[in-house]
Structures are given as C-alpha cells and as structure tokens.
Amino acid sequence: MNGKATTTRTRLERGRSALGPALELVHTGRAPTRAVLTAELGVTRATAGAVAAELEALGLIRVDSRPGAAAGSQGRPSHRLSVDDTGPVVLAAQVHADGFRAALVGLGGRIVATAPGCVTVQADPAQVLGEVVDAGAELLRRSGRRCAGAGLAVPSAVAEPEGTALNPLHLAWPAGAPVRDIFAERVSAAGITGPAFAGNDVNLAALAEHRHGAGRGAQHLLCVATGHRGVGGALVLDGRLHSGSSGLALEVGHLTVNPEGRPCHCGSRGCLDVETDPLAFLTAAGRAPGPEVSLLQRARDLLREEYDDPAVRGATEELVDRLGLGLAGLVNILNPDRIILGGLHRELLEADPDRLRAVVADRSLWGRSGGVPILACTLDHNSLVGAAELAWQPVLDDPLAALA
Known part of the structure; x- marks a missing residue:
C-alpha cells in the first residue's frame, strides 16, 4: 500500500474514533463552532470538518456553513454546529x-x-x-x-x-x-x-445538570434534592457519576441531622430523608398535606404564596438549618467545588439563601476556608x-x- 493511501486510511480511522467525543461536545454545548471542535479534539481542520460532516449525515447534528459574522469581528466566521432537532x-x-x-x-x-x-x-x-x-x-x-x-x-x-x-x-x-x-x-x-x-x-438529575444545567464546568459536583418524598444525593466527578462499588453511593438522605427527630424508614431517627422533605415542611408549618395536589406542589405553593405567614417562615428556617447541617457534613467529607439543590431544596435556597450558606460555612471546615458555591438546579424535569x-x-x- 502506498504512503498516500495509508495516510488517507489513518485520517479516516482518526476521524471515526473522534465521532463520539465530537458528538458529546456538541451535545453538551461545548463546541458551538467547527473551530472550537477542532481545538477541543486536537485534530486538523480537515479532520474536524470530516467528523462534523459524518455526524450530520447520521442525522445527529447540523452544520451551518454560512453563519452570520458577529458585529465587529474580522475574518470568515467558523461553521456553526448544533444538534439536529429533527433527528433521533x-x-x-x-x-x-x-x-x-x-x-x-x-x-x-x-x-x-x-x-x-x-x-x-x-x-x-x-x-x-x-x-x-x-x-x-x-x-x-x-x-x-x-x-x-x-x-x-x-x-x-x-x-x-x-x-x-x-x-x-x-x-x-x-x-x-x-x-x-x-x-x-x-x-x-x-x-x-x-x-x-x-x-x-x-x-440522573445530577448527570443532567452537569451536562446541561447548573453543574456545567464543575469538577466535583454535589447534588442534593428532595422530590415528592424523601431526599437523595449524587456526586459527579470529572464528568462521571460516582456510584460506588455497586451503584449505591451517596445515600445522603440517611444522614442524621436531628437525633431526636422523626423515625426514618431506614430504622434511624432524624435523617435528612424525613426532616427536610415536603412532608416535613408541611408538618413544620402546621399544614395538612391535602389530596388535591402532590406533596411537592403543596409545599412549593406554600413557600411562594404564604411565606409572610410566621408559621411558614418558621418552618422554612427550621428546614434550612437542618439542610445546612447535612450539607456541611457532606462538604467536610467530599470537598465539592459546587453544590446544586433540586426539588423543594431549590425553593428553600431561593427563600433564604444567606441563612443556608451561613449554616454551611459555619459548620464545615472547607466552607469557612472560602465557601462552596450553592446553586439552584436549573433544568425542568x-x-x-x-x-x-x-x-x-x-x-x-x-x-x-x-x-x-
């Protein structure tokens, strides 16, 4: 086989091996143009172009070869890349x-x-x-x-x-x-x-937020959330979920934050799972759950519509303090560079962000040394x-x- 044929085959193999990484870059919004794709993959412009063309042929992305130039920019604008919104x-x-x-x-x-x-x-x-x-x-x-x-x-x-x-x-x-x-x-x-x-x-919420939401760019992302019942947690390390030896890591709902608190399904008492979920909030506020809407929706409505009620404000402070105590323990153990909160915890953060951040900083070694950003999850569903x-x-x- 002559040298030219060998070079062509090598380029083709290199390009095909780059298809997956290239698609992930476009999928997560980290390669909006072919120039960025070229730099991120560390390949030639020709290889990046071939990779983009093949992904387009598969119906996965779109390549705009005639994008408009930004105001004040010089030179020919790079091809824009986006996912194909009519694809699989x-x-x-x-x-x-x-x-x-x-x-x-x-x-x-x-x-x-x-x-x-x-x-x-x-x-x-x-x-x-x-x-x-x-x-x-x-x-x-x-x-x-x-x-x-x-x-x-x-x-x-x-x-x-x-x-x-x-x-x-x-x-x-x-x-x-x-x-x-x-x-x-x-x-x-x-x-x-x-x-x-x-x-x-x-x-899965943490994985989605890391790729598309509030967790983008974090190296050690801690996610804590309460949905309709209970509390869960997750850790994303360098883009991968930390699932432990058998998929069972980060059961943060069973951290004790109130030793004299409610009995938990796990057999302990006062766990995050039963001290900071929607049912705990409604109970602390003296409100009956009611059958009309879900526990989560009832708690959200209460926070948004009746926050000035002393009982609701007191319940908010009570749950924020318990949540902050749990987060502080996790910060001490995991040393994340970002924390994101979902479900009702997102609303608790938005209701009293200063109080929550102060509790975490006061109760954690690494919190005192500079503070860990605590953000709300941004993706619906x-x-x-x-x-x-x-x-x-x-x-x-x-x-x-x-x-x-």
Whole structure:
C-alpha cells in the first residue's frame, strides 16, 4: 500500500474514533463552532470538518456553513454546529411517589414531548412500567421519530450490575424489584428500538445538570434534592457519576441531622430523608398535606404564596438549618467545588439563601476556608433528562455502531 493511501486510511480511522467525543461536545454545548471542535479534539481542520460532516449525515447534528459574522469581528466566521432537532430521540421515563411521566428527549437534553401519567402508583412495578412505556410508545408513534434507546429514573438506589431497586421506600414496590429487566422487557414488547437502562432519580438529575444545567464546568459536583418524598444525593466527578462499588453511593438522605427527630424508614431517627422533605415542611408549618395536589406542589405553593405567614417562615428556617447541617457534613467529607439543590431544596435556597450558606460555612471546615458555591438546579424535569442521558450514552460512545 502506498504512503498516500495509508495516510488517507489513518485520517479516516482518526476521524471515526473522534465521532463520539465530537458528538458529546456538541451535545453538551461545548463546541458551538467547527473551530472550537477542532481545538477541543486536537485534530486538523480537515479532520474536524470530516467528523462534523459524518455526524450530520447520521442525522445527529447540523452544520451551518454560512453563519452570520458577529458585529465587529474580522475574518470568515467558523461553521456553526448544533444538534439536529429533527433527528433521533430517546424515550425517558420517571416514576415517583405521586405518579409517572414519559418523555421523548433529543440530543442537547431538549425535551420534545411529554406525557404525564397516573397519580397513584400501583404496588406492581411491572404494571406501572408497562403503563409508562405504553405512554412513551404513543409519543413515539405520534412523533414518527427514530428511537435510539430508553432510560428510566426511579426513587430508589439501583444496584449494579443487577439493575434492581433496593429501597423503593416511598413506593409500595418490593425491595429488590428487577426494574431494569422489567423496563427492558416492556420496551422491547412495545417495539421500541435500542437498549434500555435504569438509574436512581437524583443520580440522573445530577448527570443532567452537569451536562446541561447548573453543574456545567464543575469538577466535583454535589447534588442534593428532595422530590415528592424523601431526599437523595449524587456526586459527579470529572464528568462521571460516582456510584460506588455497586451503584449505591451517596445515600445522603440517611444522614442524621436531628437525633431526636422523626423515625426514618431506614430504622434511624432524624435523617435528612424525613426532616427536610415536603412532608416535613408541611408538618413544620402546621399544614395538612391535602389530596388535591402532590406533596411537592403543596409545599412549593406554600413557600411562594404564604411565606409572610410566621408559621411558614418558621418552618422554612427550621428546614434550612437542618439542610445546612447535612450539607456541611457532606462538604467536610467530599470537598465539592459546587453544590446544586433540586426539588423543594431549590425553593428553600431561593427563600433564604444567606441563612443556608451561613449554616454551611459555619459548620464545615472547607466552607469557612472560602465557601462552596450553592446553586439552584436549573433544568425542568432534570431526572427525565438524566434518564435520557443513560439512553444517549451508547450513541455518544460510538455513533456509528449505535445507529447501525
């Protein structure tokens, strides 16, 4: 083989090996132009151009070869890159204590369509997951879009490699339910193409926020959130979820913050799980939960509409102090460079940011040394977007193989 042919083949192989990294850069918004893509990949302009063209041919990104120049700029503007908003999607599903939701999610973390489900989650996980997959299949049928896979978020630690929900405490599901296998079976039976995955809802929220939201750019990102019931946590290290030896790391809901507090499902007392969730807030404020709306929505409405009520303000301060104590302990152990809060914790931060930051700084060694940024999560339905990230990962790893 002559030298020219060898060089051509080498460039082709180098370009194909760069397809996944290039797609991830566009997917996460870190390569808005071909010039940035070239620099980030460390390849020649010709190779970056070939990579972008192949991703465009796969229907994954769009390349604008005639972008308008910015005012005052000199020289020819670089080709702009964006995800193809008519390209493939993945099915994302989330189950929580007050129901479920199915969605179609495109590259870039963009939710294309959603279908909220029931308000009462049955005790049989197979029935619930069958219903959520049916809702997703209907969304796919209406959209006519190609599906690249499916991801599921559940309010439980998910053991690896088995894919079992070990502690669905706020669902009536049996401990150890094989949620990933059940989900995969329902996805396949519905004729939905691509692999199926399952993960803990807060882990997936953290992954979504790291790629598309308030966690972008953080090296050691701690996420703590309370949804409809309970509290969860997650840690993203250098872009990857820290899941521990078997997927069970960062069960922060079972940190004790009030030794004389409420009994917890785990057998202890005064855990974050029962001291800083929506039910704890409503109880502290002297309000009945009520059947009209979810616990989370009732607590949010109370914070937004009745914050001037002394009982509501007192409950806010009480939960902020407990949450701050828990965060301070996590800061001492994990030394994150950013903390993001989701669910009701986001509203508590917004209601009294100075108090929360002061408690964390006062109770943590590293907080006193300079402070850890504490921010609100910014994505709507971030657990759904995170479930989609699970399904997109094989495409990000190897677009050609995943879409063959």
